[in-house]
Amino acid sequence: MTKTDQAPLSPGSIIGILGGGQLGRMLSLAAARLGFECHIFDPVWGGPASHVSRFETNASYDNVDAVLSFAKSCDVVTYEFENVPALTAKTAASANPLFPNAQALNVAQDRFTEKSFIRDTAKVPVALFEPVNSVHELKRAVKKLGLPAVLKTRRFGYDGKGQVIIKSEGDIAEAWKAMKDTPAILEQFVTFKREVSVIAARSSTGETAAYPLIENVHKNHILHTSVAPAAEDTGRAQGLAVQIMSALDYVGVMACEFFELHDGALLVNEIAPRVHNSGHWTQDAGCIDQFELHIRAITGWPLGDTTPAHKMEMTNLIGQDVENWSELASEPKTFIHLYGKREVKPARKMGHVNRIID
Ligand SMILES: Nc1ncnc2c1ncn2[C@@H]1O[C@H](COP(=O)(O)OP(=O)(O)O)[C@@H](O)[C@H]1O
Ligand SMILES: [Mg+2]
Numbered sequence: 001m002t003k004t005d006q007a008p009l010s011p012g013s014i015i016g017i018l019g020g021g022q023l024g025r026m027l028s029l030a031a032a033r034l035g036f037e038c039h040i041f042d043p044v045w046g047g048p049a050s051h052v053s054r055f056e057t058n059a060s061y062d063n064v065d066a067v068l069s070f071a072k073s074c075d076v077v078t079y080e081f082e083n084v085p086a087l088t089a090k091t092a093a094s095a096n097p098l099f100p101n102a103q104a105l106n107v108a109q110d111r112f113t114e115k116s117f118i119r120d121t122a123k124v125p126v127a128l129f130e131p132v133n134s135v136h137e138l139k140r141a142v143k144k145l146g147l148p149a150v151l152k153t154r155r156f157g158y159d160g161k162g163q164v165i166i167k168s169e170g171d172i173a174e175a176w177k178a179m180k181d182t183p184a185i186l187e188q189f190v191t192f193k194r195e196v197s198v199i200a201a202r203s204s205t206g207e208t209a210a211y212p213l214i215e216n217v218h219k220n221h222i223l224h225t226s227v228a229p230a231a232e233d234t235g236r237a238q239g240l241a242v243q244i245m246s247a248l249d250y251v252g253v254m255a256c257e258f259f260e261l262h263d264g265a266l267l268v269n270e271i272a273p274r275v276h277n278s279g280h281w282t283q284d285a286g287c288i289d290q291f292e293l294h295i296r297a298i299t300g301w302p303l304g305d306t307t308p309a310h311k312m313e314m315t316n317l318i319g320q321d322v323e324n325w326s327e328l329a330s331e332p333k334t335f336i337h338l339y340g341k342r343e344v345k346p347a348r349k350m351g352h353v354n355r356i357i358d
Pocket of ligand 2: 257270
């Protein structure tokens, strides 16, 4: 059966989501608007997604029996985080379609595999990089790439965790120590004009869609604000994202983060095989939002209109920022989204606000 022969899932079907955080919560809310019901799989009971979902399974990701019966109870399975273990993905996919596919997870979980795939298979430019497995290899990589450079663990890094900037040869030993002997990559330090991202989707019918370019500002390596549509959107970034999705035979929403250089060239920094923080502004922009877009893509629905009616700014509420909720709730042209996390912690994403700025 070719993809285009597959009938769309009807309202009332059950969507399984691996992971129960805020992304799962917002996916579940969007799915409910279309008449779907969600089943959350998460090791921890009572997380943000479970508050708004019909079914919840609490078991560890390596519990094959639990994953299998969860997947069997659903019509399609997706996930809200990229560190879904390979066996969990394989088990779920043996029972029902898993979108995005296991290859997307495999590529996105490891920075070396990811950058190699994007450069060599999808033929999309990335910064120069070298694999590094010892201090000796790190010295060799520094000679090859020059300084400054960024050393990053291959797996499990997020919000700047697991990375160190090497400015001089004197930093090498210390930087390698910080990796705690885990496989790493060394990346050329990129002097960028700005950081931009693209949220794009490819459906199980092969239809593709993308939002306008997003400009992102990070504070302490955590996303602070996203503005969209960004100035000087040539449409090239969206084209590159679609190229990567095609190479992966991808189904769902994918985020692609880029460094834009002073001459306008674009280098992919990383991809996320899921909805993404830099796409939250779409919820209040007067178009199909990224969460609904993902649900539509994995259920074979038409993707719909991704053209925003407004210019938007999204600001994350990190840690105690959330305590301003009542002031924010009275601001004009402002939409507040809270994730229902019971405990406020310093770097924890507690919610976000979307403001119409034009
Ligand atoms: N090679 C690089 N050159 C310059 N800045 C970088 C480089 N790699 C990462 N950064 C900065 O660090 C941030 C986080 O790095 P990233 O690789 O996206 O990891 P994470 O998984 O933590 O988001 C980037 O958004 C960028 O601001
Ligand atoms: Mg990043």
